[in-house]
Amino acid sequence: MKVIVCVKQVPDTKGGVQFNPDGTLNRAAMLTIMNPDDKAGLEAALRLKDQYGAEVTVITMGLPKAEDVLREAMAMGADKGILVTDRVLGGADTWATSTTLAGAIRNLDYDLIITGRQAIDGDTAQVGPQIAEHLGLPVISYAEEIKIEGDSVVVKRQYEDRYHMVKAKMPALITALSELNDPRYMTPGGIFDALDAEITTWGRANLVDVDDANLGLKGSPTKIAKASDKVRKGSGEKVNVDPEESVAYIVGKMKEKHII
């Protein structure tokens, strides 16, 4: 059995968000991590390796330094790492990212592709389903549990107020939630081996069946019209009045904001 896991290197936005004096996000000072949902997807793949001897290949698209995230994955137990990096792929939106990753994956044999549900920098949850669409695969998003039954995969698929047990014939693509599992740590031996492990690097020329018109910034249908680092919420209004007036104040604000 062969499993491909798509991972992304992201800035650590949780807790460790750093700001410049002018209130903008200080990206240079922020640590990078393996995106949490992707890490859960990797752990799910590694469990399939433990259980069924699956071969696990991790693939990432990014700058050359994204190699770090592949080495981390290999230190956790992944067998192969593929870095897709090329200047012409830069500035891609989710559409162009998904065409790129699909173009890379067309080189590989697989039974299952696992992606994280969403990355913590963009929070879009789009790339997984879009890769599935380009490759003509069934997609099951928001996976809370994954198990293999013969030539099918059975997934507990989360919704707001329910879950579905869903069965898809492999090959299939699954997007993983962080709730899926607690990812294992890298092992000392694994870290040692991962440092020396060979990472395959692919560029534009290695992508199969992809038109230039669908790659990078030029191939991205969505364009940024305006971006601003969010003005940190300052303190709003504060009143210090008797309880009756306090209540009238809150009710007034709730009406003004269409809450009631």
Add this chain to the structure above:
Amino acid sequence: MGLEEYKGVYVFAQQVDNQLSGIAFELLGKARDLAKDLNTDVTAVLLGKDVKSLADELAAYGADKVIVVDDPALETYRTEPYAHALASVINEYKPDIMLVGATAIGRDLGPTVSARVATGLTADCTSLEIGDFPINPIPNQEQKHNQLLMTRPAFGGNTIATIACPDNRPQMATVRPGVMQKIDKIEGAKAEVIEYNPGFTENNRYVEILDVVKAVSDTVDIMDAKILVSGGRGVGSPENFKILEDLAEVLGGQVSCSRAVVDSGWKPKDLQVGQTGKTVRPNVYFAIGISGAIQHVAGMEESDIIIAINKDADAPIFDVADYGVVGDLNKIVPALTAALKAEMAAK
């Protein structure tokens, strides 16, 4: 692709168990504003099995037309038949704008359909408006008018980006539930109902649903709550949380709490907001008797509106609150509940 062929503002009218989801009405409300600016009309796309009777309800909330795809394949949400239905509607009717809710369904359906019809999709939008792209004229670049400008948070809410999709149609967005306003119901409104069926043939992409399990717990996850009434140590005792529960009930919200409350054993861990608890983003967050330690603030500062009640005028919670009230929660909270009850009854 002739972009001018694409006309109208379309909304995916999500239904589950043949009940329209709230997001469908919210999207219709926003679609009306956009359609007005574009001098066009609003079409709801209703997919399901035996769902045609829901068309009147969509009309009552602002749909001029309803395209119904009624087929047994669409009984329960599955990506493939739904994506096929929506993509076929888009290819047949050519909308200028296609809005989908950023729900567990929409965030699966939206990307699949956008990839199929080869257009862009902007996720989890919190604001939509019609404007120019580029926003300001740039030499040697055409400035396009009447574009959908889609605004969304990114980097965990630390940045805000406005996105356009100038060269592809439809312009697609998923929209966060609870952000847009539905219109007041227009009783007796009728929409033009168009029945359409693209035909459904099972292929490898159709999955099999083995089981549907609805949540048994009647307490909603605090991360899904639109209104949270959160209490801290200042509430004083587990019994006194009753006044917070009463307030939550009137507003259809949920009670949550700070770490101090969990550590004191007053409330279970799954109600805890903050760095070691849950990160919440409700429309309204009441911080009652919560001092506002940074670890707590990290879990709730992205709430749309924060209302704080605390007797300590210097409590740090007032630094993040939109509306702060200095005073005795034991007097203010019950009176607030009574006042809101009266407001609701008057409606």
